[in-house]
C-alpha cells in the first residue's frame with residue numbers, strides 16, 4: 455500500500471533533542487529549493503530571558519536606535535537597533551549557540567561567519583522585498599529571524615514566496631518589477647500576492663535565504679524581532695548588491 459503524502463508545503467517542525475541536531479538531507483534540499491524553513495520551538499526555553507535582554511538593550515542604548523520611516527513600511531515607525539550582538543551579551547551568546555550553529559553549518563559549512571545582526575520594533579508592516587541591500591547576492595548566506603510576539607495567519611505572519619530566492623531566474627526578476635508596489639502593477643494589496651504564510655509563536659525561528667521575497671502585513675500589533683545574517687567562508691559584503699533593483 456502506498457503511503458499518503460501531504461500536499462501542503464511542509465513547515466519544518468523538528469524535535470531538537472540534542473545540542474547538535476543539524477538539518478537532514480531532505481530539510482537542506484527543501485531549503486535550497488524553496489528558500490526557507492521554520493524551526494518550531496527552537497528557542498522556547500530561552501525566549502523569555504531574551505525578551506528581557508531585548509528590552510534592556512533598547513533602554514540602555516536609546517541613542518543608538520535608528521528611527522526609520524520609509525515607504526517599505528508605508529512610512530509607519532520602525533525602530534532599529536543595529537549590531538545588537540555588540541550591545542547584548544545574551545543575544546551575542548545566542549549568535550554562537552550550538553543549536554543555531556548546527557543548522558547554519560549544514561547550510562553554509564562549519565566555517566560560516568556572522569555578517570550582520572539587528573533588533574527591531576515594528577509598529578508597521580513590511581512590503582515585499584529581499585534583504586540584498588549591502589549583501590552579496592552571489593554568495594551563500596542565510597538569515598535567521600525570530601519574534602517575541604506571535605505572528606498569525608491572515609494577520610502578521612511572516613510571508614514568503616517559495617523558490618523566489620533563485621535570483622537569476624526570470625520569475626525572480628519579474629517579481630522585482632511587480633510586487634514592490636503591487637497596487638500600481640497588479641491592482642492588488644500586498645496581502646493578496648500568492649505566498650506561504652508562516653505562523654509563529656514566541657520561541658519559533660525562521661531561517662531563510664536573504665534573496666527570498668518576503669513581507670509582513672501590518673495588523674495593528676507591534677512586533678519585536680531579532681535577526682542574524684550568516685555568510686559562508688568566502689562571503690564578502692558586495693558593492694553590487696547595493697543596486698536598488700535588488701531591494
Ligand SMILES: O=C(O)CCC(=O)C(=O)O
Nearest residue numbers: 576579580585599670681
Ligand atoms: O517583520 C517585519 O515586518 C519584516 C521583517 C523582515 O522582512 C526582515 O527582517 O527581513
